[in-house]
Amino acid sequence: MRLVVQKFGGSSLATASLRQKVVWHVKQAKAKGYSLVVVVSALGRKGDPYATDTLQDFLAQTVPALPPRETDLLLSCGECIAAAVVAAELQHAGCNAVALTGWQAGIITDEHFGRAEIKRIKKENLLRLLQDDKIAVVAGFQGVTEEGEITTLGRGGSDITAVALGAALEADFVEIYSDVAAVMTADPRLVPEAKPIMHMGYQEILQMAQEGAKVIHPRAVDIALQYNLPLVLKKTGEDSEGTVVSHQQQRENFSFHRPQIVTGITHITGLAQVQILADLSEAKLEEVLAALSKEGISIDLISFSPEEKMFTIDAKQSKKAAQLLQDLGITAKVEPGFAKVTVVGSGMRGTPGVMLRVVTALNKAKTQIMQTADSHVNISCLVREEHVAAAVRALHAEFALHERNNVSVKLL
Numbered sequence: 001m002r003l004v005v006q007k008f009g010g011s012s013l014a015t016a017s018l019r020q021k022v023v024w025h026v027k028q029a030k031a032k033g034y035s036l037v038v039v040v041s042a043l044g045r046k047g048d049p050y051a052t053d054t055l056q057d058f059l060a061q062t063v064p065a066l067p068p069r070e071t072d073l074l075l076s077c078g079e080c081i082a083a084a085v086v087a088a089e090l091q092h093a094g095c096n097a098v099a100l101t102g103w104q105a106g107i108i109t110d111e112h113f114g115r116a117e118i119k120r121i122k123k124e125n126l127l128r129l130l131q132d133d134k135i136a137v138v139a140g141f142q143g144v145t146e147e148g149e150i151t152t153l154g155r156g157g158s159d160i161t162a163v164a165l166g167a168a169l170e171a172d173f174v175e176i177y178s179d180v181a182a183v184m185t186a187d188p189r190l191v192p193e194a195k196p197i198m199h200m201g202y203q204e205i206l207q208m209a210q211e212g213a214k215v216i217h218p219r220a221v222d223i224a225l226q227y228n229l230p231l232v233l234k235k236t237g238e239d240s241e242g243t244v245v246s247h248q249q250q251r252e253n254f255s256f257h258r259p260q261i262v263t264g265i266t267h268i269t270g271l272a273q274v275q276i277l278a279d280l281s282e283a284k285l286e287e288v289l290a291a292l293s294k295e296g297i298s299i300d301l302i303s304f305s306p307e308e309k310m311f312t313i314d315a316k317q318s319k320k321a322a323q324l325l326q327d328l329g330i331t332a333k334v335e336p337g338f339a340k341v342t343v344v345g346s347g348m349r350g351t352p353g354v355m356l357r358v359v360t361a362l363n364k365a366k367t368q369i370m371q372t373a374d375s376h377v378n379i380s381c382l383v384r385e386e387h388v389a390a391a392v393r394a395l396h397a398e399f400a401l402h403e404r405n406n407v408s409v410k411l412l
Helices: 016-031 052-062 068-092 124-131 157-168 202-210 218-226 282-294 315-327 354-364 385-398
Strands: 003-008 035-040 097-100 107-109 118-121 135-139 142-144 150-152 173-178 231-235 243-245 264-276 300-304 309-314 332-344 371-374 378-384
Touching: 003 016, 003 157, 016 035, 016 068, 016 173, 035 068, 035 124, 035 157, 052 068, 068 097, 068 135, 068 142, 068 150, 097 124, 107 157, 118 157, 124 135, 142 157, 157 173, 157 218, 202 218, 202 243, 202 264, 202 332, 218 231, 264 315, 264 385, 282 315, 300 371, 309 315, 309 332, 315 332, 332 385, 354 378, 354 385, 378 385
Parallel strands: 003 035, 003 173, 035 135, 097 135, 107 142, 173 231
Antiparallel strands: 107 118, 142 150, 231 243, 264 309, 264 332, 300 309, 332 378, 371 378
């Protein structure tokens, strides 16, 4: 069976005219001989009647302390509505489509309401529908526990649904449709000359997703990497190639040249820097980290040495973190107003001078580096929030990403 999983985000489903573009994509895939599973998010975005954020706002205004179980039950309705609407529109267009909830699609999760993880997928119902040449339209973002309780997978969970189903059903590839044509070398709102990236490896897209590029859920990339499942990120309503994420490389005119050093520049705003000004014992540091974790405060850009302890947090949690540290008797400076700018690229591995170029570019942009962190495929710099646009533009220019030589990869 030649199988494709197509996932459509809420912005691709908001209006009847947009949903007709979804029908067009489905018909195109069927015409090429593929069996299809279509995964849908809730219709529209915040403010639209059935969007997940709208349902969350309704909850907050009605019953501020609704239990997690009932919250998940309510939030799962958005995707169920979308699945029923899309299936009906496909039927009207002559397609043999069936709408399924997460549990009808066999998605079994753990018991963590609001952030459940998929444990396994019971494929029998989906396989039977596909063998009967039916299109399965699955409500994303949701599953069911072994005991039959409805759960949701967290923000961006429909990406996880689509890739998990693709892995379980051994799909040829998974198409992720949204309102952008491809992954870009930087945010085009900051860098108008940013270019589309036609092909990326899993580690590169994973780093970009984790470091601020809102292109796909990082957990979905993890699953795709684990099962070597190609992904295609493209725009709803366009017949463009989009960005292919895979291990595959273009072999035409093959040569042993090094890959492009940098793939793209990402950024995250709204951060606060925490500097612990007192010398801490290992036991006291462990106590601090445990307290932060218990309060749900995630830390990043971690720089620990005997002389200093620094890290970043979400700026919205600044006051909570400051109070927590004070309660523990820790002298600390918690300062909001920061952003993280990240250079991503597998070509950096083993290439000397990359950090020099980063520092040089930011110096030219008169942007002070407050903190750094790096791995084999990224270098992150903490900068003042007001300098983020200049920093992104400077790094994009330094690595000549506007001259990127794009080579597409064809999926059979």
